[in-house]
Amino acid sequence: MTDHKQPPSGEDSLIARYFRPLATDPGAFNLADDAALFKPSGDDIVVTTDAIVEGVHFLADDPPDTVARKALRVNLSDLAAKGATPAGFVLTIALRAVDDAWLTLFARGLGSDAGLFGCPLLGGDTVSTPGPVMISIAAFGRVPAGKMVHRSGAKPGDRVVVTGTIGDATLGLDILKGGAAAALADAGAKAMLIGRYRVPQPRNALAKAVRDHAHAAIDVSDGLAGDLAKLCRVSGVSAAIDAPSIPLSATAAALLAGGTAGIETIVSGGDDYEILCAIPEDGFEVFAHAAGHAGVSVTSIGTFIAGSPVPRFLDAQGREIALPRLSYSHF
Amino acid sequence: MTDHKQPPSGEDSLIARYFRPLATDPGAFNLADDAALFKPSGDDIVVTTDAIVEGVHFLADDPPDTVARKALRVNLSDLAAKGATPAGFVLTIALRAVDDAWLTLFARGLGSDAGLFGCPLLGGDTVSTPGPVMISIAAFGRVPAGKMVHRSGAKPGDRVVVTGTIGDATLGLDILKGGAAAALADAGAKAMLIGRYRVPQPRNALAKAVRDHAHAAIDVSDGLAGDLAKLCRVSGVSAAIDAPSIPLSATAAALLAGGTAGIETIVSGGDDYEILCAIPEDGFEVFAHAAGHAGVSVTSIGTFIAGSPVPRFLDAQGREIALPRLSYSHF
Numbered sequence: 001m002t003d004h005k006q007p008p009s010g011e012d013s014l015i016a017r018y019f020r021p022l023a024t025d026p027g028a029f030n031l032a033d034d035a036a037l038f039k040p041s042g043d044d045i046v047v048t049t050d051a052i053v054e055g056v057h058f059l060a061d062d063p064p065d066t067v068a069r070k071a072l073r074v075n076l077s078d079l080a081a082k083g084a085t086p087a088g089f090v091l092t093i094a095l096r097a098v099d100d101a102w103l104t105l106f107a108r109g110l111g112s113d114a115g116l117f118g119c120p121l122l123g124g125d126t127v128s129t130p131g132p133v134m135i136s137i138a139a140f141g142r143v144p145a146g147k148m149v150h151r152s153g154a155k156p157g158d159r160v161v162v163t164g165t166i167g168d169a170t171l172g173l174d175i176l177k178g179g180a181a182a183a184l185a186d187a188g189a190k191a192m193l194i195g196r197y198r199v200p201q202p203r204n205a206l207a208k209a210v211r212d213h214a215h216a217a218i219d220v221s222d223g224l225a226g227d228l229a230k231l232c233r234v235s236g237v238s239a240a241i242d243a244p245s246i247p248l249s250a251t252a253a254a255l256l257a258g259g260t261a262g263i264e265t266i267v268s269g270g271d272d273y274e275i276l277c278a279i280p281e282d283g284f285e286v287f288a289h290a291a292g293h294a295g296v297s298v299t300s301i302g303t304f305i306a307g308s309p310v311p312r313f314l315d316a317q318g319r320e321i322a323l324p325r326l327s328y329s330h331f
Numbered sequence: 332m333t334d335h336k337q338p339p340s341g342e343d344s345l346i347a348r349y350f351r352p353l354a355t356d357p358g359a360f361n362l363a364d365d366a367a368l369f370k371p372s373g374d375d376i377v378v379t380t381d382a383i384v385e386g387v388h389f390l391a392d393d394p395p396d397t398v399a400r401k402a403l404r405v406n407l408s409d410l411a412a413k414g415a416t417p418a419g420f421v422l423t424i425a426l427r428a429v430d431d432a433w434l435t436l437f438a439r440g441l442g443s444d445a446g447l448f449g450c451p452l453l454g455g456d457t458v459s460t461p462g463p464v465m466i467s468i469a470a471f472g473r474v475p476a477g478k479m480v481h482r483s484g485a486k487p488g489d490r491v492v493v494t495g496t497i498g499d500a501t502l503g504l505d506i507l508k509g510g511a512a513a514a515l516a517d518a519g520a521k522a523m524l525i526g527r528y529r530v531p532q533p534r535n536a537l538a539k540a541v542r543d544h545a546h547a548a549i550d551v552s553d554g555l556a557g558d559l560a561k562l563c564r565v566s567g568v569s570a571a572i573d574a575p576s577i578p579l580s581a582t583a584a585a586l587l588a589g590g591t592a593g594i595e596t597i598v599s600g601g602d603d604y605e606i607l608c609a610i611p612e613d614g615f616e617v618f619a620h621a622a623g624h625a626g627v628s629v630t631s632i633g634t635f636i637a638g639s640p641v642p643r644f645l646d647a648q649g650r651e652i653a654l655p656r657l658s659y660s661h662f
Contacts, residue, residue, distance in 0.1 A: 010662030012561075032565050033482050034409040034550055035379035035472075040371035047453055048366035049469060051423040053460045078365040092382040092467040098662055122378060128662055129384045131462015136423040138380060138469035141366075151364050219365055230343075234363050331341030331429055331459055 025120035036122035043142035054132035065109025075139035077202035083211030084141025086119035154235035154278035170269025172197030200273035217277035226327020238307035356451035367453035374473035385463035396440025406470035408533035414542030415472025417450035485566035485609035501600025503528030531604035548608035557658020569638030
């Protein structure tokens with residue numbers, strides 16, 4: 001009789017060590033099945049998928065826990081903008097080799113955020129690649145039947161409202177790439193901007209308020225101007241934005257005032273992961289109140305109007321600001 | 332007044348040209364929203380995800396339509412093994428550049444299979460990469476509540492049953508890599524093996540019969556021996572396999588008889604995308620009948636028994652065949 005003990009294959013062992021501890025949901029079957037089970041609850045299910053690639057959406061020397069958190073959070077941000085409550089995700093990760101130190105930190109960051117946002121790992125696939133590390137996540141959320149918030153639905157007269165602050169992430173990336181913002185003297189301010197690039201702050205706390213009050217919403221991932229244009233296009237409206245009203249962090253405002261950053265970089269840079277939404281005039285006060293309760297700042301930056309889908313950004317004197325591009329595109 | 336017409340960004344234009352025509356499901360919102368809507372039906376939802384990487388799971392010069400079909404079919408195979416009916420999928424694709432000819436054929440293959448298997452594109456993400464092309468799909472299926480078939484559940488005395496034929500795909504890959512099987516004289520036989528590697532034949536037609544009759548099931552993707560071991564491990568059983576009973580195509584049987592391929596390659600090579608399942612002895616006849624109706628051949632290759640999770644493969648004389656590895660692992 002031979003001893004039939006054989007170690008599990010590399011992939012199985014990798015999954016067991018790093019990802020099984022995260023699969024706390026009963027529908028994940030300890031990652032020991034071909035598929036996961038997602039129990040219906042009567043709610044509609046919202047599905048989104050976003051991938052991040054080393055050297056493109058994150059940098060090779062970004063801390064592994066922030067890479068994991070970014071991969072999950074860019075998807076959570078989509079769910080938030082649709083008014084959905086996170087319910088779970090599946091992960092595919094392509095790796096050149098099994099780097100235990102990197103994977104330990106990656107799994108720790110992923111597990112931490114899965115717990116924080118109530119979005120458990122349901123299943124996944126680990127594959128080898130000779131190329132850059134790539135992480136693709138498909139995330140699921142629940143909304144009461146018929147209540148998903150769409151990009152369409154904005155009406156002339158609605159306020160253009162945005163959460164948080166715009167432009168910090170693109171300035172953080174500029175620092176990491178040794179751009180003009182790298183000259184910033186304040187180490188804390190630099191760390192804040194870099195943090196906004198590496199670890200988005202998806203506004204899932206605002207999902208219910210968005211569902212209750214927004215005519216339309218989109219997550220701002222590719223640049224405020226471009227994402228606003230997308231919302232305008234499918235809603236069949238235009239927008240007039242009062243650029244000085246765009247919410248900026250004190251650091252971004254100082255870089256703008258000092259000429260280190262231009263307004264066109266701030267509104268087209270991408271990686272903000274804020275929610276942009278259309279709130280009817282008579283609902284704004286209640287929405288702002290609900291947002292305050294949820295701990296999310298919201299700012300009215302303009303008005304949806306009839307007209308061309310490309311929004312106009314106006315300066316303090318009401319002059320139109322020329323935007324050479326509306327958003328970031330990798331192609 | 333400036334003219335506000337601006338072309339959509341590269342990614343938007345790519346999605347509009349190639350993938351929007353595939354998004355026929357109303358829940359896909361023409362791929363013009365942040366997320367898709369998946370309507371609950373009262374059924375349980377089965378979720379799976381699998382990725383394929385250029386140079387690892389497909390070859391750089393594989394026809395683009397077969398790459399798309401493989402990316403979808405490896406996921407459909409998981410749904411079939413769980414007894415689930417395909418209901419939709421989301422796609423992420425990482426590309427070095429926009430190659431119109433390649434993308435046209437890729438989208439055509441993907442759309443063709445989405446129609447064939449009733450599994451519509453619900454959403455996706457296109458990203459740029461400096462590395463190999465990678466396609467990650469998360470697919471959703473429906474099963475009546477509580478009826479998902481698991482890897483666990485096989486019982487001693489159950490028959491070990493497999494669909495189709497085993498080993499063709501790994502021999503096809505061997506041909507493409509210029510291995511021993513490339514010496515095969517019969518062009519039609521070569522094309523068949525290569526076809527099995529490039530375009531898996533997921534057994535979705537068998538899903539209902541699996542649901543109705545199998546105690547446990549797994550899709551055979553990493554090698555019959557290794558995947559059987561996985562099923563045994565979570566079921567807490569062992570298995571004795573009569574190797575001469577393993578169903579082979581005439582070509583694979585000839586290569587085995589001629590010594591060009593060994594049985595260990597056939598049972599551990601991977602890429603079969605057949606279903607391996609545990610069928611109780613008294614249900615086998617009805618299951619085989621249902622499979623015949625579904626147009627899928629099924630073969631009993633052994634018996635689940637009590638014991639170590641590593642199955643034993645026995646030759647015609649009842650001697651155990653030594654398997655240096657149970658399945659393919661990229662790590």
